[in-house]
Amino acid sequence: MKSTKSFIRTFALALLSAATLAQASTITGTVTDKTTGKPAVGDVVVLVNPMAGMAEQAKTTTDAKGHYSLEKPGAGPALVRTMHQGAEYFIAAPEGGAPGDLSVYDVTAKAQGVFIDADVIQVEGDSGQLKVTERYFVHNTSSPPVTQWSAHSFEIVLPADAVVDGVGGQRPNGLPTTIKMDPDGGKGHYSFNFPIQPDDGEKDTLFELSYHVPYSTGKYTFKSQMSLPADNLALILPKSMTFTAGPEMTFKSIPEDPGVQTLVAKNAMPGKVITFTVAGNGSIPREQQGAAAGQQPGMGGADGNQPADAATAAPDNRPGGGIGPPVSGSDALSKYKWWILGGLALVLAAGAAFLLRKPAGAPGAAPSAASESYSYAAFAPVSTTGKNSALLNALKEELFALESEKISGTLSPEDYAQVKAALEIVLKRALKRNS
Numbered sequence: 001m002k003s004t005k006s007f008i009r010t011f012a013l014a015l016l017s018a019a020t021l022a023q024a025s026t027i028t029g030t031v032t033d034k035t036t037g038k039p040a041v042g043d044v045v046v047l048v049n050p051m052a053g054m055a056e057q058a059k060t061t062t063d064a065k066g067h068y069s070l071e072k073p074g075a076g077p078a079l080v081r082t083m084h085q086g087a088e089y090f091i092a093a094p095e096g097g098a099p100g101d102l103s104v105y106d107v108t109a110k111a112q113g114v115f116i117d118a119d120v121i122q123v124e125g126d127s128g129q130l131k132v133t134e135r136y137f138v139h140n141t142s143s144p145p146v147t148q149w150s151a152h153s154f155e156i157v158l159p160a161d162a163v164v165d166g167v168g169g170q171r172p173n174g175l176p177t178t179i180k181m182d183p184d185g186g187k188g189h190y191s192f193n194f195p196i197q198p199d200d201g202e203k204d205t206l207f208e209l210s211y212h213v214p215y216s217t218g219k220y221t222f223k224s225q226m227s228l229p230a231d232n233l234a235l236i237l238p239k240s241m242t243f244t245a246g247p248e249m250t251f252k253s254i255p256e257d258p259g260v261q262t263l264v265a266k267n268a269m270p271g272k273v274i275t276f277t278v279a280g281n282g283s284i285p286r287e288q289q290g291a292a293a294g295q296q297p298g299m300g301g302a303d304g305n306q307p308a309d310a311a312t313a314a315p316d317n318r319p320g321g322g323i324g325p326p327v328s329g330s331d332a333l334s335k336y337k338w339w340i341l342g343g344l345a346l347v348l349a350a351g352a353a354f355l356l357r358k359p360a361g362a363p364g365a366a367p368s369a370a371s372e373s374y375s376y377a378a379f380a381p382v383s384t385t386g387k388n389s390a391l392l393n394a395l396k397e398e399l400f401a402l403e404s405e406k407i408s409g410t411l412s413p414e415d416y417a418q419v420k421a422a423l424e425i426v427l428k429r430a431l432k433r434n435s
Contacts, residue, residue: 039066238282246275
């Protein structure tokens with residue numbers, strides 16, 4: 001315990017005292033259209049600073065061979081962004097002369113081979129309110145590979161009385177970010193203006209949202225409905241709560257963890273209403289979540305593919321996880337389990353966005369001109385006053401740098417898990433003192 005505390009304190013002090021010398025450098029790379037297998041000619045490539053509201057630092061256009069070159073004005077994290085047929089693609093700006101190659105895809109409003117691998121619903125009941133976190137792992141196995149993107153890239157149906165608290169997304173290998181979700185039709189119907197890129201191996205696209213519903217009676221019935229075929233519909237809830245399935249589908253209990261209940265139904269069809277009822281109160285053990293995060297590094301937050309292992313929000317921009325076909329018992333959710341219970345990079349990013357955001361009235365950076373309406377609040381400049389502002393600024397930069405290093409492969413999973421756990425603890429302590 002002493003060694004852990006010593007490491008955290010030392011790490012926090014290092015963050016506060018660390019300083020980098022600004023050095024200009026040249027970033028070069030090639031943009032390739034993976035749909036056609038040819039160079040992406042004439043695509044605009046921009047170097048952006050995620051710590052300054054995605055402010056543009058340099059801009060150019062790819063030549064006849066898809067090549068580009070950008071001058072990076074100084075040290076510090078940066079992203080290389082390109083836009084192809086209206087959809088954006090990112091990578092972390094490479095260091096040390098490494099190539100900054102990007103892959104892009106042609107865009108279509110509806111792509112073949114897009115389906116939900118898993119819709120994972122996590123519920124907690126307390127004080128007359130049912131808190132829900134829902135995560136959709138969406139595969140795109142189109143061939144040739146194309147990006148599904150429009151104002152209605154992905155549609156969902158929430159309970160009519162749901163109050164949305166936050167929305168996030170992550171592309172395969174991408175960093176988590178808050179994204180745009182618009183009302184779409186009837187009450188509880190929403191759509192995402194966010195690209196569903198082709199899978200990168202097992203890494204898919206993640207949509208995550210948190211919401212709450214009234215729970216004064218201590219009992220609530222969900223009426224879940226899919227817009228795409230779903231291989232798995234999973235529910236995670238505390239042991240102290242009860243679950244009752246409706247007549248439409250059979251849920252199977254998966255005894256993966258002693259602290260929670262995990263129930264899974266298979267092959268949910270689009271448009272079919274699936275009902276289930278939860279009752280009682282309880283919460284997912286937070287201590288257990290932290291331990292899980294340390295055990296299973298991963299996610300686009302962590303793995304480039306999920307949040308802290310989970311979790312499952314890169315610079316190459318992509319997310320997810322990929323629950324595979326259910327084999328028996330616990331294997332059905334093995335690829336998502338710790339993603340779901342671990343600290344979750346999207347949750348961390350959302351927390352950073354809330355706690356490190358500018359105070360009301362502070363001048364904000366101009367929003368990105370990108371059509372995807374991203375909100376990079378988690379990486380926005382911090383104007384917090386008081387004795388913890390320096391630490392919060394350092395943590396903000398270190399969180400982004402950590403995810404970038406993980407995605408680029410310059411940080412081992414073991415080192416990532418250790419540093420991420422330390423950062424989370426330091427962040428929580430600093431925020432508690434600042435509150």
